[in-house]
Each structure stands twice: as C-alpha cells, then as structure tokens.
Amino acid sequence: MIRGGNWVHVVQALRYRDHRLFNTTLAPALISLWAQRTGIGWLAWDLTHSPTWLGVVAAADLLPGVILSPFAGVTADRAVPLKMMRLTQGIIMVHALVLWALTASGLINIWILFGLALVTGFNQPYSTAGRMVFYPVLVPREELGTAIAINSTVFNAGRAIGPALAGLMIGPFGVASVFLFNFATFLAHLVNLFRIRPIRTERHQRHRTGMISEIREGLAYTLRHPGIGPLLLLMTVASMMSRPLSEMLPGFADEVFARGPEGLGWMLAAAGFGGVVGAIWLTRRGPVQGLTNVVLMTTLVMGLAMAAFALIGNFWLALVFLAVIGFAHTVSGTGTQSLMQTAVSAAVRGRVMSLYTVIFRSMPAIGAIAIGVAAEMVGLTLAVAGAGVLCMVAWAAALPRHKALAAALEVSPKEP
Numbered sequence: 001m002i003r004g005g006n007w008v009h010v011v012q013a014l015r016y017r018d019h020r021l022f023n024t025t026l027a028p029a030l031i032s033l034w035a036q037r038t039g040i041g042w043l044a045w046d047l048t049h050s051p052t053w054l055g056v057v058a059a060a061d062l063l064p065g066v067i068l069s070p071f072a073g074v075t076a077d078r079a080v081p082l083k084m085m086r087l088t089q090g091i092i093m094v095h096a097l098v099l100w101a102l103t104a105s106g107l108i109n110i111w112i113l114f115g116l117a118l119v120t121g122f123n124q125p126y127s128t129a130g131r132m133v134f135y136p137v138l139v140p141r142e143e144l145g146t147a148i149a150i151n152s153t154v155f156n157a158g159r160a161i162g163p164a165l166a167g168l169m170i171g172p173f174g175v176a177s178v179f180l181f182n183f184a185t186f187l188a189h190l191v192n193l194f195r196i197r198p199i200r201t202e203r204h205q206r207h208r209t210g211m212i213s214e215i216r217e218g219l220a221y222t223l224r225h226p227g228i229g230p231l232l233l234l235m236t237v238a239s240m241m242s243r244p245l246s247e248m249l250p251g252f253a254d255e256v257f258a259r260g261p262e263g264l265g266w267m268l269a270a271a272g273f274g275g276v277v278g279a280i281w282l283t284r285r286g287p288v289q290g291l292t293n294v295v296l297m298t299t300l301v302m303g304l305a306m307a308a309f310a311l312i313g314n315f316w317l318a319l320v321f322l323a324v325i326g327f328a329h330t331v332s333g334t335g336t337q338s339l340m341q342t343a344v345s346a347a348v349r350g351r352v353m354s355l356y357t358v359i360f361r362s363m364p365a366i367g368a369i370a371i372g373v374a375a376e377m378v379g380l381t382l383a384v385a386g387a388g389v390l391c392m393v394a395w396a397a398a399l400p401r402h403k404a405l406a407a408a409l410e411v412s413p414k415e416p
Contacts, residue, residue, distance in 0.1 A: 013139055013150060016140075018138050018196045019135070021192055022138055022192070023150060023151070026151075026154055027158065028185045029158075029185045030155055030157075030162065031157075031158045031165060032182040033158065034158050035163065035166035035178050036096060036166070036178055037246075038166035038246070039170065039175045040061070040117060041058065041247050042175055042250050042261065042264065043103065044057040045250040047108075047109065049254075051375040052369075052373060052376055055373070058117075058365055060114050060118045061117040061365070062121060062364055064122050064124075064125070065124060065358055066363075066365075068126070069125040069355070069358040070351065070355070070358070071215065072129035072350075073129050073350045073354025073357075074215055074351055074354075076129035076354070077133070077214070077347075077349070079130075081130055082193065084126065084129075085131065086193050089186055089190050090190055092127065093187055095119055096179050096183035097183045098116065099116055100183060103176040104180075128357045132341075132357075133349055133350045153283045155337075160271065160278070160329075160330050161275070163246055163268040163271065164268040164270075164271065166178045167264045167267070167268035168265045171265060215351065218348050218351025218355070219351075221352060222352050225343065225344075226404065226407075226408040227407075228340055228343055228344065230398070230401060231295070231339060231405060234394055234395075234398045235359050236359050236363055237390065237393075237394035238391055239359050239367070240363045240366055240370070241387040241388070241391045241394075242302045242325070242391055243367065244364050244372075244387070245306060245384060246268075247372075248383075249264060249267050249268065250264055251380050252267065252318075252380060255380065259315065263315070270320070270326065271325060271326035273323050273326065274322065275327065276326075276330075277323075278328070278329075278331040279330050279334065281327075282334050288342050289410055291335050291339055292405050292406035293402055293406065294331060295331075295332055295335040295339065296395060298331045298335070299332060301324065302325060303389065303394075305324040305325045307385045307389060307392075310381045310383075310388065311385050336356070337353075339410070340352065340353065340409075342409065343408065344413070374386070
C-alpha cells in the first residue's frame with residue numbers, strides 16, 4: 001500500500017493519458033470559473049452597493065441547484081458522462097463570452113447580471129454531476145481513491161486561487177477581463193474533452209422507474225448510509241454559514257476596511273494562499289484513513305477563524321485569519337468529497353454526489369441571503385461572526401459520533 005506524505009500515489013494515477021489530459025485543462029478552467037464568480041460579486045456590489053444584492057445574485061447562481069441537482073444526478077447515472085461534460089462545459093464557455101461582451105460594452109445592469117447568474121445556476125448542477133461520474137472512469141478501479149483526491153484538490157485549489165486572481169485582475173484590468181479569461185480557459189477545456197476516451201465504464205444495467213423514483217432511491221441510500229448521511233448534515237450547516245463569506249468580502253473591502261478593489265485583492269489572495277496550502281497538504285496526505293477527523297476539526301477551525309476575522313478590526317490581522325479560513329475551506333471541501341466518493345456505491349454515484357452538490361453549491365445561497373439580510377440589520381461584522389459561532393455549534397454536535405463516522409466513510413463498498 002502507498003502511504004501518505006509523498007507524491008508517489010499522485011504520479012501513478014497521472015500516468016494514464018486521459019486522466020492527465022483532463023486535469024491539464026480542468027485546473028485552469030476551475031480557477032477561471034471561481035475567478036468569474038468573484039468578478040460577478042464585485043460587479044454586483046459596484047452596481048448596487050447593497051449586501052442584499054450580493055446575497056441575491058449569489059443565490060441566483062447557487063439556489064437552482066437545490067431543485068435541479070437531484071435530477072442532474074439521475075441524468076448523470078443514465079447518460080454517457082463524456083457527452084454530458086461536453087454539453088455543460090460548452091454552455092459555461094458561451095455564458096462567459098456573453099457576460100464579457102455585455103460588461104465590456106457597458107450594457108450590463110443588475111437585472112441582466114441576475115439573469116445571467118440564473119443561467120449558471122441552471123447549468124451548474126448538470127456540469128458538476130457529469131464531472132462527478134466522469135473522472136472516476138479515467139483510471140482503473142485500484143487508482144480511484146487517488147483520482148478522487150486529485151480531482152477534489154484541483155477543484156478546491158481552483159476555488160482558492162480563482163478568487164484571489166480575480167481580485168488582482170479587477171483593479172488594473174477591469175472586471176470584464178475576468179469574464180474573458182473564463183471564456184478562454186473553457187474553450188481550451190472543451191477542445192480537450194474531444195480528445196479524451198475513458199478507459200472503463202461504470203454504467204449499470206437497471207430498470208428505469210422514472211426520475212422521481214430514482215431520486216428517491218438515491219436519497220434513501222444516503223439516509224441509510226451510516227457515514228454519508230451524517231457527514232452531509234454537518235456539511236449543510238457549515239456550508240450555509242461559512243461558504244457565503246466570499247460573497248460578503250466586497251462589502252468588507254469597501255465598507256469595513258475602506259480598501260476598495262485593491263483590498264479585495266489582498267483579502268482574496270490571503271484566502272487563496274491558505275487554500276493552496278491546504279490543497280497541497282491534503283494531496284500529499286494520500287489515503288483517506290483519518291480524514292474524517294480532519295474534516296471535523298476544520299469545521300471548528302472555520303468557525304473560530306470567521307469570528308476572529310469579523311471582529312479583529314485590523315486589516316492585516318484579518319488577512320491572517322482569511323488564510324486560515326481558506327486552508328480550512330479547502331481541506332473540508334476536498335476531504336468531504338473524497339470520503340463520499342470512497343464510501344458510495346458506483347451504481348448510485350451520480351445521485352448521491354448530486355446531494356453533495358445541493359449542499360456545497362446551493363446551501364450557501366440560503367446562507368448568503370440570510371447573512372446579507374442580517375448584515376443590513378446588524379452590520380457585516382456581527383453577521384459573519386454569528387455565522388462562525390454556528391459552525392462551532394455544528395462541530396460540537398458531530399464530535400461524539402466521530403469514530404462511527406470514520407468506520408463508515410473510510411472503507412470502499414464491495415461492488416458486484
């Protein structure tokens with residue numbers, strides 16, 4: 001068995017041509033996608049200077065996944081994953097081009113931005129579900145655990161680097177440059193997807209009983225699983241309370257610290273730095289043994305660091321806490337996905353991982369609205385600090401079950 005703490009397991013998984021090709025263009029595409037989300041947030045703030053609008057635009061991007069992700073999961077379990085990937089990535093590419101053209105020409109307004117965010121919200125559940133079932137078939141089954149870790153790390157590294165890069169681009173080049181960058185990277189990624197041929201399949205013969213029935217089957221599997229269900233419950237609270245912080249940062253940069261787009265760049269860079277460190281650490285870590293405890297502890301760390309960031313009152317110390325939050329976000333997100341992908345049966349992978357998508361992408365939308373409205377009443381600092389306290393409460397509630405969770409999540413299921 002390959003132990004953690006070195007890069008051998010990563011090199012072995014990347015020796016497969018199509019897995020290597022996929023990650024080569026996926027990495028910059030995810031960086032640019034998260035950069036675009038940050039650009040949309042800054043543009044929403046620049047157009048309105050309203051924390052509520054920040055939350056509403058974020059919700060338009062994220063909230064449709066609450067309804068659509070279960071259907072996307074069934075589609076992913078039924079469809080040819082490569083075709084699903086090509087279609088959804090093409091939509092992202094065209095969306096970025098339209099967003100760039102409207103912003104660069106000065107035709108954009110908050111309602112158009114809201115509508116374009118809805119387009120992303122409707123497409124993203126299918127894009128994510130397609131990716132969740134696609135990358136596991138690029139390597140042999142014995143390399144699946146490493147492929148999961150690599151893809152999760154690439155995703156979370158993109159989430160860490162992208163917002164920081166957007167913050168650095170917006171000041172000197174304007175927010176439209178972020179949207180053009182996203183178009184270019186997804187064009188390259190789409191071209192690459194036409195070069196890839198999976199080495200195996202996880203298609204399963206089963207009687208189709210209808211979308212609703214198959215969604216119910218995936219939900220029942222999740223609720224019965226002794227590890228996946230409780231882990232998703234913890235993630236629900238943590239996602240609602242901690243993930244919306246990135247949508248609130250434009251308000252902190254302008255209203256709390258009076259630093260403008262340059263300050264936003266520093267803040268996002270700090271969070272991005274912590275996220276990159278977290279991604280590197282987790283990739284080197286290797287196997288999933290002990291990962292459940294890591295995920296639990298990062299929930300506590302996120303809560304403490306969020307409260308400290310909101311209340312510290314000093315810009316440079318706030319950057320330190322943002323780096324800690326970035327580290328915890330990346331390790332928590334990557335670890336949760338790795339544990340679920342390891343523990344889930346391949347026959348229901350798309351549907352179960354669609355629930356991960358609901359929580360990871362859509363629950364923050366509810367949190368963004370709640371924190372945005374709370375910020376209007378009590379201010380950004382108290383609203384974010386309160387969200388951090390709720391993360392700590394979620395950690396305390398999950399802690400007594402950590403041994404049972406680890407036993408259920410850190411072992412692969414027996415496949416037929």
